[in-house]
Amino acid sequence: xxxxxxxxxxxxxxxxxxxxxxxxxxxxxxxxxxxxxxxxxxxxxxxxxxxxxxxxxxxxxxxxxxxxxxxxxxxxxxxxxxxxxxxxxxxxxxxxxxxxxxxxxxxxxxxxxxxxxxxxxxxxxxxxxxxxxxxxxxxxxxxxxxxxxxxxxxxxxxxxxxxxxxxxxxxxxxxxxxxxxxxxxxxxxxxxxxxxxxxxxxxxxxxxxxxxxxxxxxxxxxxxxxxxxxxxxxxxxxxxxxxxxxxxxxxxxxxxxxxxxxxxxxxxxxxxxxxxxxxxxxxxxx
Amino acid sequence: xxxxxxxxxxxxxxxxxxxxxxxxxxxxxxxxxxxxxxxxxxxxxxxxxxxxxxxxxxxxxxxxxxxxxxxxxxxxxxxxxxxxxxxxxxxxxxxxxxxxxxxxxxxxxxxxxxxxxxxxxxxxxxxxxxxxxxxxxxxxxxxxxxxxxxxxxxxxxxxxxxxxxxxxxxxxxxxxxxxxxxxxxxxxxxxxxxxxxxxxxxxxxxxxxxxxxxxxxxxxxxxxxxxxxxxxxxxxxxxxxxxxxxxxxxxxxxxxxxxxxxxxxxxxxxxxxxxxxxxxxxxxxxxxxxxxxxxxxxxxxxxxxxxxxxxxxxxxxxxxxxxxxxxxxxxxxxxxxxxxxxxxxxxxxxxxxxxxxxxxxxxxxxxxx
Numbered sequence: 338x339x340x341x342x343x344x345x346x347x348x349x350x351x352x353x354x355x356x357x358x359x360x361x362x363x364x365x366x367x368x369x370x371x372x373x374x375x376x377x378x379x380x381x382x383x384x385x386x387x388x389x390x391x392x393x394x395x396x397x398x399x400x401x402x403x404x405x406x407x408x409x410x411x412x413x414x415x416x417x418x419x420x421x422x423x424x425x426x427x428x429x430x431x432x433x434x435x436x437x438x439x440x441x442x443x444x445x446x447x448x449x450x451x452x453x454x455x456x457x458x459x460x461x462x463x464x465x466x467x468x469x470x471x472x473x474x475x476x477x478x479x480x481x482x483x484x485x486x487x488x489x490x491x492x493x494x495x496x497x498x499x500x501x502x503x504x505x506x507x508x509x510x511x512x513x514x515x516x517x518x519x520x521x522x523x524x525x526x527x528x529x530x531x532x533x534x535x536x537x538x539x540x541x542x543x544x545x546x547x548x549x550x551x552x553x554x555x556x557x558x559x560x561x562x563x564x565x566x567x568x569x570x571x572x573x574x575x576x577x578x579x580x581x582x583x584x585x586x587x588x589x590x591x592x593x594x595x596x597x598x599x600x601x602x603x604x605x606x607x608x609x610x611x612x613x614x615x616x617x618x619x620x621x622x623x
Numbered sequence: 624x625x626x627x628x629x630x631x632x633x634x635x636x637x638x639x640x641x642x643x644x645x646x647x648x649x650x651x652x653x654x655x656x657x658x659x660x661x662x663x664x665x666x667x668x669x670x671x672x673x674x675x676x677x678x679x680x681x682x683x684x685x686x687x688x689x690x691x692x693x694x695x696x697x698x699x700x701x702x703x704x705x706x707x708x709x710x711x712x713x714x715x716x717x718x719x720x721x722x723x724x725x726x727x728x729x730x731x732x733x734x735x736x737x738x739x740x741x742x743x744x745x746x747x748x749x750x751x752x753x754x755x756x757x758x759x760x761x762x763x764x765x766x767x768x769x770x771x772x773x774x775x776x777x778x779x780x781x782x783x784x785x786x787x788x789x790x791x792x793x794x795x796x797x798x799x800x801x802x803x804x805x806x807x808x809x810x811x812x813x814x815x816x817x818x819x820x821x822x823x824x825x826x827x828x829x830x831x832x833x834x835x836x837x838x839x840x841x842x843x844x845x846x847x848x849x850x851x852x853x854x855x856x857x858x859x860x861x862x863x864x865x866x867x868x869x870x871x872x873x874x875x876x877x878x879x880x881x882x883x884x885x886x887x888x889x890x891x892x893x894x895x896x897x898x899x900x901x902x903x904x905x906x907x908x909x910x911x912x913x914x915x916x917x918x919x920x921x922x923x924x925x926x927x928x929x930x931x932x933x934x935x936x937x938x939x940x941x942x943x944x945x946x947x948x949x950x951x952x953x954x955x956x957x958x959x960x961x962x963x964x965x966x967x968x969x970x971x972x973x974x975x976x977x978x979x980x981x982x983x984x985x986x987x988x989x990x991x992x
Contacts, residue, residue, distance in 0.1 A: 500849050501807040563767040566804050567760065569748055574796040576842075578803045608849070 340549075341383050343511050343530070344520040348375055353524065353543055358383040360408075360511055366396055369405055384408050386511065393434060394419040398426040407432040408511075410460070414446040428454050433489065438463050444474050451478070451485040458489035458509055464588065468595035472602055479606040491603065494580050498607035503562065504580045514558050518549065528558050577601045625669070625917065626679045626872075628884040628895040631659060631694070633685040637720055637762055639743075639751045640825055641785055641815045643899040644685055651888035653690070656697055658889045661908055663701040669913040670709035677712045683895060685887075688723040695731040702735070717741065720751075721773060721780070722765035729776035739779040739808075742766070746800050747789040750825070781809035781852070786835050787825040794838035802850050809852035812836070814967065816896075818956045829970035837978040844982055855971075859979060862945050863987045874971070876947030879925035883916055891916050896952040903952075924961050925951050931962045942972050944990040 339358070344350060346363040358381045361372045369385045376382040384406035389396065394415025409432055414420065420427075434450060435458040436443045447457045459474060478488035479495055490506040498504050507513040514528040518539075526540040526549070527533035539554045540546065549555050565573040565583050572583035575593075577600025585596050631654040635645050654662075666678055702710050717732070718741040732740075744766060745751045745759075752762035773780055784790075784801055801810045814832045815825055827835070836855070843856050851857065861867045872878045872894065884898040885891055885908055893903035905916045932948040940946070948954065949965030957966060980986055 500851075503806065560767070560771045563771065566746070566767065566800070567763045569746070573746075573803055574793075574800045575803075576799045578799070579806060604849075 340518045340546075341511075341516060342520050342546075343386070343517050345522055346372055346375075347522050350520070350522055350524060351375055351380070355379045357381070360384055360386050360517070362386045362388065364388055364390065366407075366409065369402060369407065373405055382406065386410075394423065396423075398423055398430060400426055400429070403429050403431070405431065408435065408458075409433070410435045410437075413440045414442075414450070417449065424453060432456065433458055435460050435489075438466060438471070444470050447474060447488055448477055448485075451488050452483065454484075454486050456486045456489070460510070461490075461585075465592065466585075466588070466596070468592070468599045472599045475599070475603055475606060479603075479610050491606070494603060495607040495610035498580065498604070498611060500579075500608075503578075503582055504607075505582055506580070507584070514555065518546070528555065575600070577604060580604050580607065624677050624679060624881065625913075626681060626882050627666075628683050628882065628898070629662070629680050630654075630683050630685060630884065630886050630895070630898065632687060632690050633887055634689050635684060635686040635720075636689060636722060637686065637751060637753050638755070638757055639745075640749070640757060640822065641787060641817055647899065649886070649888065652685070654885075654887040654889070656694075658887075658908065659694070659698060660701045660705070661889070662885060663698070663705045665908060665913045666702075666713060667706040667709050669917075670706070670712050672914055677714060679714045679716060682715065682717040682719070684718075686720055686723070687717060688719050688721070688728060692725075692727045692731055695728070695735065699731065699735050718743075718783075720762075720766065721769035722762065724769035724772050726772065726776060729772070729778065732778070737778075739781065740773060741783065742770070742780050743783045743785070744801070744804065745785060745787075746797060747787070750785070750787060750789060779808055781805065781811070783811045783813060785815050786812055786827060786832060787815045788827055788831075789825065791827065791831055791835060794835045795842060798839045798842070798853075802853065809854065809857075811854045812839075814970065816953065816956075818900075829966050829973060832967075832970045833973040833977060836974050840974075840978045841982055855974075859945075859975065860983075863975070863979065864983065864985055866990075868944070868990050870945060870947075873950035873953070873967075874946050876929050878951070879922045880917055883913065893922070894952065896950065896956075900952065900956055902955055928954075928961045932964055935962075936964045937968075940972070941989050942968070942975065942987065944992055945987070946971050 341358045341360055342354065343360040343362060346361050359376055360383050361376060363385065366387045366389055372385050373382055386408045388410045390412055392413045392415035393411045407430065411434060414436065433456040436447055437460040439462060447459055450457050461471065474488065475491045478491040490509040493509045494504055494506050505513050508516050511517045512529050519527045519530050519533040521533055524543045525538040526546065527538050539549055539552055562582055565571055572578050572586050575597045577597050580603055581600045588596065632652060633644050633649055634652045638645055670676060670678060702713065706713060715735045715737050717737055721740060721742045748759045749757045750759060752759040782805055790797055814827055817826050840856060843850055843853055858869060861869050872882060878894065882894040883891060884894050886898055889908040891905040891908055892898040897903040903921055905919045928951055929947060933943065937943050937948050946968045949968040951961045953965040953967060954963045955961050975987055
């Protein structure tokens with residue numbers, strides 16, 4: 338399988354890569370036009386992944402970013418009043434805006450952006466997540482009758498849910514070794530961003546990319562889910578496992594019931610979503 | 624369709640708490656190559672005489688993968704040599720603990736037409752595993768490795784879960800565990816069958832089995848699309864809701880002329896259970912053809928059983944057509960006579976009346992026989 342490489346915006350590194358789809362990480366959104374120029378010579382830009390340290394409203398969105406796929410992490414949304422004049426351009430962009438659950442009013446802001454036709458993603462990164470609030474947002478995302486743009490990771494799970502296979506929503510955050518590999522400036526390759534930071538590499542150079550599937554580390558990672566089934570309790574016994582895959586197994590025990598309830602609801606929502614899609618396909622059209 | 628429960632080895636790398644095979648201590652534990660060849664000669668004789676028949680050869684054990692890849696290669700060689708005109712009517716299946724599965728097995732399995740492997744798994748500790756202490760942790764790791772290779776090689780797999788006393792604490796959690804492990808493929812939840820005093824600590828009563836199933840059934844019924852291949856729920860639904868009579872050997876009342884078991888020493892018996900419990904021996908494969916074995920006079924008692932039960936213990940039971948008094952071998956183990964129903968028919972009836980019918984709103988109506 339051809340994997341997408343997640344790598345920093347370093348021209349020297351990118352020039353060594355050929356014929357790949359790339360996610361280019363950078364902090365400065367105003368450099369994305371340069372990204373396009375450099376990447377698309379010999380590769381394909383999957384998206385520019387911007388980790389902005391400022392709020393959404395601080396960004397001056399440009400009309401000529403329209404065809405650039407962007408994943409934008411911002412520190413918060415900023416004031417709605419300041420956002421309004423930016424909306425005509427923002428709504429034209431091929432952009433998904435990620436907000437952390439740690440930010441005040443995140444759930445409301447995600448709903449707001451979504452209702453304005455802007456794709457969003459919730460970053461579930463608190464030790465004590467508010468699963469009830471996440472569940473409410475999920476209900477809005479999947480069951481909401483009013484028109485709105487997709488909200489991740491709910492839309493991804495609902496669209497990709499398959500009762501015969503586990504659904505790994507790590508792809509929403511570029512964390513899925515079956516799809517994304519992470520590369521640092523020196524060309525070392527890791528199976529996740531965390532492993533890249535801790536220098537746990539699966540390959541020391543880009544030349545080894547084609548053999549990654551045979552690497553013991555990769556095989557172990559692909560089968561890591563089986564570890565849950567060796568334990569005498571834990572996530573393998575949870576009804577929601579097939580859409581969660583133990584992603585929150587390190588959370589306190591007090592959270593386990595809440596996250597289970599959320600993922601069970603999400604699974605049901607996914608089944609509902611898919612039945613609706615099926616209905617749409619089956620409708621006779623004029 | 625004739626079914627051969629084929630046990631070319633009764634050796635096993637696991638010491639499952641409920642298994643009778645590993646506790647038999649046979650003198651001959653692995654079938655010789657000469658006997659293996661004779662089995663295919665016998666199969667060819669049978670299929671040549673019965674031109675409308677098919678044979679399913681279920682590789683069983685013990686653990687069949689202990690035989691080694693070469694043994695299966697020999698089986699294929701003997702099949703090609705002795706069954707040139709009948710091999711299209713031979714179907715192979717296998718029940719294995721998959722802990723020894725490898726890419727080499729994948730190759731030979733493909734050649735003999737096996738695409739799906741039946742396996743077993745019990746999440747409870749010290750039920751399934753090697754050694755005197757039944758090292759379930761070691762077993763589980765080996766199982767997971769085998770399962771990953773099986774899956775990478777494109778094989779399907781189902782699993783059997785044996786409901787024991789240890790299962791009764793949290794049936795629904797166990798159900799989620801099993802269906803999470805086997806998102807695709809069948810899961811069969813069967814009651815443990817132990818009849819010796821030593822292992823009564825894991826035995827369950829029919830009522831306990833009913834309650835185990837009853838704790839799971841509402842969830843399954845509500846989400847049967849999500850968990851499609853779960854038995855006994857699916858088979859009951861097929862029989863009761865869809866009116867498609869589909870029964871396993873234990874409930875069909877028809878095993879009399881369909882099943883045979885061949886043990887490592889060439890001993891032929893009625894089925895796996897009869898072989899384990901030394902009931903209904905039909906002689907040796909060296910001395911008798913399969914045609915003779917399938918026509919053995921001892922089998923008549925099983926047909927007679929249907930008549931006796933229908934006039935006696937099962938008279939007017941509305942579940943007769945999906946139960947037939949249960950497995951005759953189970954009945955024998957309990958009563959030392961085939962002419963009784965088993966206690967597990969009470970479980971079937973109990974589950975349908977207490978859970979299936981009230982929850983589904985469906986009522987089982989007997990089939991015409």
